[in-house]
Amino acid sequence: GENVEQHPSTLSVQEGDSAVIKCTYSDSASNYFPWYKQELGKGPQLIIDIRSNVGEKKDQRIAVTLNKTAKHFSLHITETQPEDSAVYFCAAGDQTGANNLFFGTGTRLTVIP
Amino acid sequence: NAGVTQTPKFQVLKTGQSMTLQCAQDMNHNSMYWYRQDPGMGLRLIYYSASEGTTDKGEVPNGYNVSRLNKREFSLRLESAAPSQTSVYFCASTTGGPVETQYFGPGTRLLVL
Numbered sequence A: 001g002e003n004v005e006q007h008p009s010t011l012s013v014q015e016g017d018s019a020v021i022k023c024t025y026s027d028s029a030s031n032y033f034p035w036y037k038q039e040l041g042k043g044p045q046l047i048i049d050i051r052s053n054v055g056e057k058k059d060q061r062i063a064v065t066l067n068k069t070a071k072h073f074s075l076h077i078t079e080t081q082p083e084d085s086a087v088y089f090c091a092a093g094d095q096t097g098a099n100n101l102f103f104g105t106g107t108r109l110t111v112i113p
Numbered sequence B: 001n002a003g004v005t006q007t008p009k010f011q012v013l014k015t016g017q018s019m020t021l022q023c024a025q026d027m028n029h030n031s032m033y034w035y036r037q038d039p040g041m042g043l044r045l046i047y048y049s050a051s052e053g054t055t056d057k058g059e060v061p062n063g064y065n066v067s068r069l070n071k072r073e074f075s076l077r078l079e080s081a082a083p084s085q086t087s088v089y090f091c092a093s094t095t096g097g098p099v100e101t102q103y104f105g106p107g108t109r110l111l112v113l
Helices: none
Strands: A004-007 A010-014 A019-025 A032-038 A045-051 A056-059 A062-067 A072-077 A086-092 A107-112 B004-007 B010-013 B019-025 B031-038 B042-049 B064-068 B074-078 B087-094 B108-112
Touching (some): A045 A062, B004 B087, B019 B031, B031 B064, B031 B074, B042 B064, B042 B074, B074 B087
Parallel strands (some): A010 A107, B010 B108
Antiparallel strands (some): A019 A072, A086 A107, B004 B019, B019 B074, B031 B087
């Protein structure tokens, strides 16, 4: 099955700096890569996703890049704010099959005011 | 529109006791999922239901059973709880399959003594 690795496990940045979280996956059939944000005491919430037909997607301060050859994808948050502090999960899945989503182990991001 | 709701929020069980975790969604979604979240292990799929009347095993199904009661409700049952089942359990739903936006509930924190 799919194996998704996520790094780093914790990340601290100063407010206004950028944060980058990286994930690798093992199954070349995976073609859907979402990122979820989990705030304390809540369930994960989708913040952005990318499908394999594009290499980059941006939504305001958040962007995701995908390198299918190297089997890795990254989340970039620019101009970080204290409310960005949360745990972020990457995931990988195959749209064409019945496969489910496989999640990374999470990154705890702390934005220091 | 409450989205995905879960009950209870928190539960303490003794080894060998049984309990049912309840999940309901009001978004008319076809597919529903149960995950467990453990420190350092991300989210792992226990069972899912692609549509009313169907259920399938996920990555970690041992020790659990599920029932898709109707389109709205998907319950998870622990017949004989073990300390290894101490975890936070999340229910999620999607319109169609797993490789689209998953909407998560707030979670149930379970402690098995």
